[in-house]
Amino acid sequence: MASTQLFWPVSHRDDDFWVCMSCLGEVFYRKVPMPDCPSCHGVSTYEGFSLEAIRDWGTEELIAKAVAAQQEAATLEPPIESSAPVEAAD
Numbered sequence: 607m608a609s610t611q612l613f614w615p616v617s618h619r620d621d622d623f624w625v626c627m628s629c630l631g632e633v634f635y636r637k638v639p640m641p642d643c644p645s646c647h648g649v650s651t652y653e654g655f656s657l658e659a660i661r662d663w664g665t666e667e668l669i670a671k672a673v674a675a676q677q678e679a680a681t682l683e684p685p686i687e688s689s690a691p692v693e694a695a696d
């Protein structure tokens with residue numbers, strides 16, 4: 607049941623946060639889930655927003671998800687690629 611969620615990368619605009627307008631319960635940073643929303647299974651229900659906009663109308667849960675998604679993206683995609691493997695130190 608727990609198959610790997612696929613994403614479609616989206617990073618061509620300032621509104622980097624993609625919210626499902628159908629369930630308003632899912633938000634992703636610079637990517638949208640495919641083929642559909644993991645919560646409500648709506649297709650093409652995602653619209654881009656800035657974090658500021660989400661803070662304006664989103665629930666606290668949605669805002670927290672947005673912030674977490676941005677931090678996760680920053681962790682997974684370091685801005686500088688290193689040619690040598692780097693071991694994370696605690």
Ligand SMILES: [Zn+2]
Nearest residue numbers: 626629643646
């Ligand atoms: Zn949804």
